[in-house]
Amino acid sequence: MSIIQTKDVKKWFGDFQALKGISMDVAEGEVLVICGPSGSGKSTFIRCINRLEQHQEGQIIVDGIELTNDLKNIEAIRSEVGMVFQSFNLFPHLTVMQNITLAQIWVRKKNRAEAEEKAMELLERVGIPEQAQKFPGQLSGGQQQRVAIARALAMEPKIMLFDEPTSALDPEMIKEVLDVMKELAQSGMTMIVVTHEMGFAKEVADRVMLFDEGQLVEQNTPEEFFNNPESERTKLFLSQIL
Amino acid sequence: MVDLIKKNAKSLQESLFSSVGSAALTIATSYLVINFFRGMLGFALTSDKDWLAVLNNMQLYMVQAYPEEDFIRVWLSVGLTFVLAGLSIGIWRSDDRVKSSKVFNSFFKGGLGVLFFTIIAPTNSSFMGNDGSVITEEVFSMETRLGILIPVAIFCVIFFSIRFININFTVNSSDMVFFYLFIPVALLWFIKLPTIQLDQNNERIIPDPVMPIADTTKIPWTVIFVSFLASYFIGMYLKNIKSIKSIMSLSWFLLPLLIFSWIFKKPQIDMSVVLGSDLPIFGAFLLWGFLVITFVNNSIFKKYYSTYLGLTFLLTLVGVFSGLPMLAKTCLLLIALFSVVVPAVSTSSQGKRSLLIVWAVALVTLTFLLRGGASDTGIVVPGSSIFGGFSLTWLLAIFGTYVSFPLGVLLALGRNSKLPIIRIVCTGIIELTRSVPYITWLFFASVTLAVFLPAGVEFNLIVRVLMVTAFFSGAYFAENIRGGLQSIPKGQYEAADAIGMSPFQKISLIIMPQALRAVIPTLVSSAITAFKDSSLVTIIGLFDFLTIGKTVIGNQSIPVNFVGHDRENLIFVAIVYWIFTFTLSRRSMKVEKKLGLGER
Numbered sequence: 001m002s003i004i005q006t007k008d009v010k011k012w013f014g015d016f017q018a019l020k021g022i023s024m025d026v027a028e029g030e031v032l033v034i035c036g037p038s039g040s041g042k043s044t045f046i047r048c049i050n051r052l053e054q055h056q057e058g059q060i061i062v063d064g065i066e067l068t069n070d071l072k073n074i075e076a077i078r079s080e081v082g083m084v085f086q087s088f089n090l091f092p093h094l095t096v097m098q099n100i101t102l103a104q105i106w107v108r109k110k111n112r113a114e115a116e117e118k119a120m121e122l123l124e125r126v127g128i129p130e131q132a133q134k135f136p137g138q139l140s141g142g143q144q145q146r147v148a149i150a151r152a153l154a155m156e157p158k159i160m161l162f163d164e165p166t167s168a169l170d171p172e173m174i175k176e177v178l179d180v181m182k183e184l185a186q187s188g189m190t191m192i193v194v195t196h197e198m199g200f201a202k203e204v205a206d207r208v209m210l211f212d213e214g215q216l217v218e219q220n221t222p223e224e225f226f227n228n229p230e231s232e233r234t235k236l237f238l239s240q241i242l
Numbered sequence: 243m244v245d246l247i248k249k250n251a252k253s254l255q256e257s258l259f260s261s262v263g264s265a266a267l268t269i270a271t272s273y274l275v276i277n278f279f280r281g282m283l284g285f286a287l288t289s290d291k292d293w294l295a296v297l298n299n300m301q302l303y304m305v306q307a308y309p310e311e312d313f314i315r316v317w318l319s320v321g322l323t324f325v326l327a328g329l330s331i332g333i334w335r336s337d338d339r340v341k342s343s344k345v346f347n348s349f350f351k352g353g354l355g356v357l358f359f360t361i362i363a364p365t366n367s368s369f370m371g372n373d374g375s376v377i378t379e380e381v382f383s384m385e386t387r388l389g390i391l392i393p394v395a396i397f398c399v400i401f402f403s404i405r406f407i408n409i410n411f412t413v414n415s416s417d418m419v420f421f422y423l424f425i426p427v428a429l430l431w432f433i434k435l436p437t438i439q440l441d442q443n444n445e446r447i448i449p450d451p452v453m454p455i456a457d458t459t460k461i462p463w464t465v466i467f468v469s470f471l472a473s474y475f476i477g478m479y480l481k482n483i484k485s486i487k488s489i490m491s492l493s494w495f496l497l498p499l500l501i502f503s504w505i506f507k508k509p510q511i512d513m514s515v516v517l518g519s520d521l522p523i524f525g526a527f528l529l530w531g532f533l534v535i536t537f538v539n540n541s542i543f544k545k546y547y548s549t550y551l552g553l554t555f556l557l558t559l560v561g562v563f564s565g566l567p568m569l570a571k572t573c574l575l576l577i578a579l580f581s582v583v584v585p586a587v588s589t590s591s592q593g594k595r596s597l598l599i600v601w602a603v604a605l606v607t608l609t610f611l612l613r614g615g616a617s618d619t620g621i622v623v624p625g626s627s628i629f630g631g632f633s634l635t636w637l638l639a640i641f642g643t644y645v646s647f648p649l650g651v652l653l654a655l656g657r658n659s660k661l662p663i664i665r666i667v668c669t670g671i672i673e674l675t676r677s678v679p680y681i682t683w684l685f686f687a688s689v690t691l692a693v694f695l696p697a698g699v700e701f702n703l704i705v706r707v708l709m710v711t712a713f714f715s716g717a718y719f720a721e722n723i724r725g726g727l728q729s730i731p732k733g734q735y736e737a738a739d740a741i742g743m744s745p746f747q748k749i750s751l752i753i754m755p756q757a758l759r760a761v762i763p764t765l766v767s768s769a770i771t772a773f774k775d776s777s778l779v780t781i782i783g784l785f786d787f788l789t790i791g792k793t794v795i796g797n798q799s800i801p802v803n804f805v806g807h808d809r810e811n812l813i814f815v816a817i818v819y820w821i822f823t824f825t826l827s828r829r830s831m832k833v834e835k836k837l838g839l840g841e842r
Contacts, residue, residue, distance in 0.1 A: 050739075050740060051739075052736050052739060052740065075742055075744065078739060078740060078741070078742040079741075079742035081740075082740070082741075083736075083737075083740035085733060085736065085737065085740075087733055089731075089733035089734060089736060089737035090737070091734065091737070091738075091752055091756075092756065093755050093756050093759060093837070102741075102751065103741035103742060103743065106743065106747050106751065107741065107742045107743060107744075107747070151741065152740070152741070155741055155742060
């Protein structure tokens, strides 16, 4: 049973066509890695899945709900889909604890004590319970990204989207974030990850996709993708990146 | 101790005399500063300055010609404000603690300041006499100087040496507010001031006898202080009640309305109108709102919702141009707007309950304002405005900011809106308001505004001035806040969207707090400008604080001749303005520091 279905999704920025008809399915519990050169539309695509960008043609169905202009649907989908950004986007005026509890209290209507309990649980899961009362500006990049993951998880989403979560980090910090993501994948979360971390893709992904110029060039299991790529484009991409 | 002095001396040397140039600059500047203060003190102390022109006219300064039998209203409004402040300080009591050393240090510094002025004060000073000759007189004798120097020096030494005998305790920073306020209130009971007394022939008795402060001043202030303190304790006790904070915010919101429409006014209310027309209208609209809230998401009603909305708007349109009472017209307009918002919010029982509270509060406020605020006042004063002086300045500043700030937030959001009609209207309001001088708007308020109001509605001049002031400073606030909004990165909007926040939550919880924090300095300088600009109302015949000092007291000849003593009054006015604006800017720096915690 697929939790995300897209059919022939097309998107233009002015005259520039960013997505040229993407059709794919993601099964529940699947970990999908999307890679590709910059400007290939991979970020745009996952941002379309929770409507941060609007697609102009085609169909996106998330958890049985189709994404249209209806605000109710958009809010319903957004509370099922967690998102982690390249630049963390934590709320700088709130403490780590408040960052994680805010949406629980205001969107999920939980009471404060419950929300804080959940937040501590998640902070322990991402390995930084001692930072709860600090402000985001006082944390390292890796710690901030882990808080961002905890914030997304606090909504108890069914799907997690990662938009280049490690691209803005120092090499040393990349590992701590990837470890959290691996643990998350093993727990059975449905994940779509846009990343250049091929090691992560090999180890964790159930399926790897290559985007180029707004098109889905190839999708396969990691073994096949890295060892026996079908298309010339994939071979070229892999030869440059590995 | 020797080490400390050496260290201080060294740092002084480094910061003031590091090179030949900086040494010269230091000496030149201190020469200028000392001479400036010497001149000021000499000016203030000469015998041709009559400071009683200031002291004797405090009542005029505070409320102008407000009738004495109605003073209780003024005291009540001041007291009510203090009680609310006490409750709020108790409820929001901070956990910050102030170190004793810090308190002692500020005493020490204060003492040093007094020492400085005592030392530099000139012994002789000259002034121009009535016949044009220069008169030199002794203004500050050696005995007075020593009489001040010795006790203050001892005071300084005590508070300086305390730091060596390890007295260490901390005081809650909220408690300190009461300590600082206690000092002036206690002083009221002990201080004696020279007072103007007239003999049988209405001649001033010279020298002025020294008298204790009048009971009509010290008793109200003491009562206010005691209730302030009591409400502080009550506030601490009430702290844990669940919705107390929202109740307090609501009270603060309603307080100015209460003060304005009931305490500064003595409404002459016709009870038959209240019972015969106001109450039925109030009840009918309360019921209407209740029905809409309860049934709007009912499946049957929902089908006809758009018909209902259309009918309501039609009815409003007809009603506004009919002969209905003002209250009914306004309520119709309100319910039409309210009906648009209801369906989105009244989805849960909690939403329904809060909607009902909002509706009830809005109706109560409206009825109250229209009946209480627009009724004739029973207070009879000479001249066009009910009160003037500091009350007026304060009212214009506080009430102006209180209305214009939310207005500014709305205008700023409106100008950034995606909907063209809202954007155009907001941009229009902002640009129109800003492009015309404030004085023009004041004339508009005093002369033209009545033309734009519906027939039969008349507002006091002060209310009209408040209206234009709200828009004028609102436009400036809006532009400042818009600057703050533009500094928020797009990622913040996306992050708020991604965790499923509604647009309203996104703006109020994520975007606005950050935008406002970024523009605190400009907001404060706008507020200070608004405070000082309030003195421009003199041009349309209102007597603000400055006008009282300059024009009213400067021309006063009954019962005592104060003509020509406007310099003393101007200095006094300047000092009061300075105290308020300086406090405001210091507070804002503290708030900024506190809010800036997370930013690195």
